Structure formats: structure tokens, C-alpha cells
Amino acid sequence: MAENTLRIGLPxxxxxxxxxxxxxxxxxxxxxxxxxxxPSVDDPELVVRLLRAQEISRYVEQGFLDCGxxxxxxxxxxxxxxxxxCDLPYSKVSVAPTRWVVVVPEDSPVRCVxxxxxxxxxxxxxxxxxxxxxxxxxxxxxxxxxxxxxxKVPDLVDAIxxxxxxxxxxxxxxxxxxxxxMESYPVFIANREAYSAEWKRGKMDRIVLLLQGAxxxxxxxxxxxxxxxxxxxxxxxxxxxLRNPTVSPLAHDGWVxxxxxxxxxxxxxxxPQLKALGAEGIIEYxxxxxxx
Numbered sequence: 001m002a003e004n005t006l007r008i009g010l011p012x013x014x015x016x017x018x019x020x021x022x023x024x025x026x027x028x029x030x031x032x033x034x035x036x037x038x039p040s041v042d043d044p045e046l047v048v049r050l051l052r053a054q055e056i057s058r059y060v061e062q063g064f065l066d067c068g069x070x071x072x073x074x075x076x077x078x079x080x081x082x083x084x085x086c087d088l089p090y091s092k093v094s095v096a097p098t099r100w101v102v103v104v105p106e107d108s109p110v111r112c113v114x115x116x117x118x119x120x121x122x123x124x125x126x127x128x129x130x131x132x133x134x135x136x137x138x139x140x141x142x143x144x145x146x147x148x149x150x151x152k153v154p155d156l157v158d159a160i161x162x163x164x165x166x167x168x169x170x171x172x173x174x175x176x177x178x179x180x181x182m183e184s185y186p187v188f189i190a191n192r193e194a195y196s197a198e199w200k201r202g203k204m205d206r207i208v209l210l211l212q213g214a215x216x217x218x219x220x221x222x223x224x225x226x227x228x229x230x231x232x233x234x235x236x237x238x239x240x241x242l243r244n245p246t247v248s249p250l251a252h253d254g255w256v257x258x259x260x261x262x263x264x265x266x267x268x269x270x271x272p273q274l275k276a277l278g279a280e281g282i283i284e285y286x287x288x289x290x291x292x
Contacts, residue, residue, distance in 0.1 A: 006046055006203045009060065009068030011053035012037070015186060018090050019069060025214035025288045026207070045203060054124075057082055057189060066194040067204050073100060073163070073184035077128045082189040085208050088215060089185045091165055097183040100125060101167075103150070104159045106174045113179050116140045116159055122152050123161035132161075132181045150175060213289035220287055221267060224259035225279040232256060235277045239270060261290060 010019050010030070020030050030048055032039040037050045049065065056070035057080035067085075075082065091098050102121075104110045110119075117138050122145040123129045129142050140159075145152065149160045150173050161181060164170055170177065188208055194200045223242075227235060229249075235258070236242060245260035258279070262270070267284055274282055 004045055004199055004203075006200055006207075007049065007064075007066045008046060008207075009049050009051050009056040009065040009070070011056065011070055011186070012050045013053065015053060015069075015071075015091070016050065019186070022088070022090065022211060022214050025217070026210035027288075028207075028210075054078075060189050060191050063191050063193065065191065066200055067188065067190040067207075069186050069188055071098070071184045072187045073098070073125065073128065073182060075187065075189060076182070077125045079127065080189075081192070083192050083195050085188045085190055085195075085204060086212060087185045087187050088211060090215070091185070096165060097185050098163050098165050099183050100128060100161055100163055100181040101170075102159060102161055102178040102181065103153070103170055103175045104178055105154045106176045108154065108158070108176070110159060110178060113138055119158035120156075121159045121161060122149055122157040124149065125161060125163075128181060129161045209291065210289060213291040216292065217287040217290040219264050220261050220290060221264045222259065222285045222287055223262050223267065223270075223282070224257065224285075225274060225282040226250060227256055227258050227277075227279045229254050229256050231278040232258070235274070235279065238277060239273060242270075261287065 010016070016033065020033055023030055028046065029042045030039050033050060039048050039050060041048050051059065053070045054074050054077070056065070056068040057075045057078045059065045060068050060082050061080040069088065089097070102113055110116060113136050117140060120141045120143065121129060122143050124145055124147070126142055126144050133140050133142065143157070145160070149162050150170065153160055153175070159178070162170070167177060188211065190204055195204060232247065242260050242262065245258050248257045250257055271282055
């Protein structure tokens with residue numbers, strides 16, 4: 001492996017599609033992910049490995065990977081000693097964080113976490129759950145669950161600790177959330193020794209900058225138009241959504257070009273108003289990255 005090579009772990013499973021899409025917007029095309037755990041990437045300085053999110057922080061801490069993206073929850077579950085470079089607020093179906101929640105059947109007598117003292121609780125995140133109960137002074141028997149945790153109550157266990165985004169699946173199974181243990185976003189983490197090396201630190205910082213730029217561009221578009229100079233002040237007064245636009249003179253006397261970044265959801269309302277205020281040649285264009 002070349003000296004100037006960065007080994008990065010990306011999550012498989014529910015986060016893979018969103019993660020690869022984010023990397024594409026940041027400028028890194030990862031291909032072959034559907035066929036191999038060693039996909040190719042159009043950057044010769046990167047080596048990508050696809051792994052379960054549950055494992056990535058351990059491999060980063062141990063130095064098998066220089067850096068990676070995984071959930072903050074799995075960093076906590078593994079008690080991994082890694083450097084956290086940035087949060088990346090995305091998830092499987094939304095921009096909302098995922099939540100680890102204590103769950104019981106709808107008709108359970110359990111109303112608070114303390115009611116679970118002496119009870120059995122199943123979860124994939126055993127360490128996270130035990131630490132939560134320890135802080136709350138609850139003595140419960142916590143056992144590992146390999147999956148399909150929600151089907152184990154009430155026949156096999158009294159409660160579960162499971163992960164959810166919307167809670168709809170839990171409701172569909174007649175389950176009730178008692179309390180949230182933690183909220184989690186994906187996080188870009190680094191091996192501490194690797195991050196202390198000048199080249200690797202610089203490479204990671206550049207990747208983080210581009211990923212954050214791709215995140216910032218979500219839901220926004222670029223908008224530019226031509227406008228008579230005499231109408232510029234009126235346009236800015238009428239449309240406060242056009243924050244800090246770039247205004248440039250055109251070759252045609254008395255006209256200016258106006259360019260700005262705006263929330264995509266307001267464009268359909270604002271374009272007719274722009275036209276009514278005298279704007280011409282209005283162009284809307286997508287953004288991949290927005291770096292402040």
C-alpha cells in the first residue's frame with residue numbers, strides 16, 4: 001500500500017445508500033459497493049472498506065482503519081477511544097437522528113425505567129443499555145439480541161431497548177416507548193495516531209470539509225437572474241429570502257445580475273414574484289456543495 005493512502009471504513013446496511021450518495025456529492029465516486037466489501041473509489045489516495053456500522057469504531061481504534069463513518073451510538077457501545085471530527089446529520093429515511101429507546105408492550109404495567117428493576121431486557125446495544133441502567137440505579141437483567149428484538153416482548157423478555165427513527169414500526173407492533181436512552185447521528189471518526197500524522201490529518205480534514213459542504217447544500221439551490229438596477233432595492237425589500245445576494249453590473253447599462261442561494265422549498269413561490277418584480281432570465285440550478 002502506498003505511503004500516502006488513507007484507509008476509510010463506510011457502513012453497510014441501512015446507512016450505505018445515504019453514505020455513498022453523500023460521498024458522491026462531496027466528489028468521491030464509490031463503485032462496486034453492491035458486489036464487494038472492497039469497492040473502488042476514484043481517488044487513488046483512498047482505500048474504502050464496507051463494514052457493519054457496529055464494527056467500524058473498533059477497527060478505527062485498533063488502527064486497521066485510519067478513519068470511518070459510523071453511528072455515535074456504536075462508538076459509545078464499543079467504548080472506542082477515537083477522535084470525533086464531525087457529526088453528519090443524516091439517517092436512513094430522514095435528517096432526524098436515530099434514537100435508542102426503552103420499549104414495552106402497550107398493555108405493560110411498566111410506566112418508567114425504574115419499574116424494570118428485576119426484569120429482563122433484550123437489546124443489541126448491551127453496553128449502552130447497561131450503562132444507562134447503572135446511571136439510573138436500575139438493576140435489570142440485560143441480554144444480547146441478534147435481531148428482530150421487537151418480537152421478543154412480552155413472551156421472552158419484559159422490555160427491549162431498540163433503535164428507531166420514526167417509531168412507526170414500534171406502534172405497528174403495539175409497543176410503547178418508555179424513555180429515550182440516546183439520540184445518534186453518523187459521525188466521522190479517526191484513529192488518534194493516524195490523525196496525528198500530518199498527511200493523513202490533512203487528507204481527513206479535506207474530506208470532512210467536502211462532506212460538510214455536501215450536507216450544507218441539502219435542500220438548497222442556486223438562483224440567478226437579470227434585473228433593472230432601478231428595481232433592485234424594491235426586489236430585496238419584497239423578498240427577504242434573497243439573503244446577501246451577489247450583485248454584478250451587466251454590459252447593458254442600467255441592468256444587474258443577481259445571484260443567491262435559497263431553500264429549494266420556497267423557489268416555487270418566489271419565482272413568480274421575481275418575474276412580477278421585473279426579473280428576467282431566471283435560472284435555478286442544483287448544488288452539490290455549499291462551503292461557508
